[in-house]
Amino acid sequence: MFRISQYMQEIAQPSPIGPARKPPGPMVIWNLIRRCNLTCKHCYSISADTDFKGELSTQEVFAVMDDLKAFRVPALILSGGEPLLRPDIFEIAARSKAMGFYTALSSNGTLIDEDMCRRVASADFDYVGISLDGIAATHDKFRRLEGAFDRSLAALRRCRDAGLKVGVRFTLTQDNFHDLPKLLELCEQEEIPRFYFSHLNYAGRGNKNRKDDAHHLMTRQAMDLLFDTCWSHQERGLVRDYTTGNNDADGVYMLHWARRRFPAQAAHIEAKLRQWGGNSSGVNVANIDNLGKVHPDTMWWHYDLGNVRQRPFSEIWRDTSDPLMAGLKATPRKVGGRCGTCTHFAICGGNTRVRAQQTTGDAWAEDPGCYLSDEEIAA
Numbered sequence: 001m002f003r004i005s006q007y008m009q010e011i012a013q014p015s016p017i018g019p020a021r022k023p024p025g026p027m028v029i030w031n032l033i034r035r036c037n038l039t040c041k042h043c044y045s046i047s048a049d050t051d052f053k054g055e056l057s058t059q060e061v062f063a064v065m066d067d068l069k070a071f072r073v074p075a076l077i078l079s080g081g082e083p084l085l086r087p088d089i090f091e092i093a094a095r096s097k098a099m100g101f102y103t104a105l106s107s108n109g110t111l112i113d114e115d116m117c118r119r120v121a122s123a124d125f126d127y128v129g130i131s132l133d134g135i136a137a138t139h140d141k142f143r144r145l146e147g148a149f150d151r152s153l154a155a156l157r158r159c160r161d162a163g164l165k166v167g168v169r170f171t172l173t174q175d176n177f178h179d180l181p182k183l184l185e186l187c188e189q190e191e192i193p194r195f196y197f198s199h200l201n202y203a204g205r206g207n208k209n210r211k212d213d214a215h216h217l218m219t220r221q222a223m224d225l226l227f228d229t230c231w232s233h234q235e236r237g238l239v240r241d242y243t244t245g246n247n248d249a250d251g252v253y254m255l256h257w258a259r260r261r262f263p264a265q266a267a268h269i270e271a272k273l274r275q276w277g278g279n280s281s282g283v284n285v286a287n288i289d290n291l292g293k294v295h296p297d298t299m300w301w302h303y304d305l306g307n308v309r310q311r312p313f314s315e316i317w318r319d320t321s322d323p324l325m326a327g328l329k330a331t332p333r334k335v336g337g338r339c340g341t342c343t344h345f346a347i348c349g350g351n352t353r354v355r356a357q358q359t360t361g362d363a364w365a366e367d368p369g370c371y372l373s374d375e376e377i378a379a
């Protein structure tokens with residue numbers, strides 16, 4: 001995850017370059033349930049509105065939480081499918097909060113009516129992320145449900161008014177690029193404090209729709225818009241959090257933006273970006289799926305590291321006898337092609353390995369999702 005706002009803040013008010021921050025354990029994105037009331041085009045878990053067999057029971061989830069706590073995992077992102085369809089979701093959330101985890105809910109929002117919002121608010125989630133794929137008809141088409149946009153927007157407003165920290169999650173494709181400016185305006189008008197921009201990754205349903213992926217030029221335009229919007233908020237003193245995911249080349253692209261717009265601060269931004277270090281799948285980000293299988297992140301569902309039913313997460317995560325985990329945990333990672341010769345490897349970390357693996361069969365080939373030119377990776 002790349003935090004644009006953090007670097008905009010560094011342009012406005014540079015802070016000392018300290019040692020790189022090492023989280024005590026990985027943040028865990030936990031797909032507690034695969035069932036979903038929607039069947040979105042870009043869903044990585046290929047969910048459906050039906051019960052999936054063999055999902056972790058409440059007691060199994062609790063046992064895993066004990067292990068995660070002992071392993072010093074700081075945050076649990078409760079996701080799905082649609083996590084609110086899990087009957088014990090509030091029990092799990094209450095326990096997570098009581099154990100001191102930063103606890104976030106990732107929802108499509110369509111089930112958050114007044115009553116559900118009260119329950120979500122009383123669970124005191126630290127963050128509630130709701131997906132919007134565009135404005136009105138665009139979103140409904142993606143979500144394959146008429147009226148989904150109105151329901152999700154109403155949910156955002158309800159959660160915001162209930163005092164929860166809410167955010168919009170948006171996944172860019174060619175079919176919703178045109179709505180991005182309007183969506184950013186909507187978030188500003190509605191005073192939504194967070195905007196999470198996800199690049200479409202090659203996995204799950206996203207893989208099947210690869211030809212619909214945003215072209216690199218469009219990605220660059222989207223990033224320029226995000227940077228300019230975020231900087232405008234910074235200048236106006238508006239506290240907003242802009243983050244991106246699934247393409248760590250964003251950090252390098254931002255460095256070039258900073259060099260053009262704020263040359264005096266560019267060296268400082270570069271140092272801060274190097275400190276961030278880019279992709280951390282398999283290191284600072286982990287995923288547990290609905291069946292208890294552990295993956296390096298949510299885009300690696302086709303690759304199991306082990307199952308929490310057989311081995312504790314803490315053991316699975318440390319086990320570098322798995323070749324993928326050994327490679328992901330190597331510092332620096334050994335990546336070939338243009339990533340191997342990239343001047344900015346220390347910023348990006350070689351980006352998202354799953355794209356390389358799915359397009360070439362080699363997880364250590366260059367990332368085909370890099371949208372930077374040869375000149376930009378050389379200087």
Ligand code: SF4
Nearest residue numbers: 339342348350351370
């Ligand atoms: S070439 Fe590779 S390491 Fe360099 S910015 Fe692109 S994806 Fe990142």
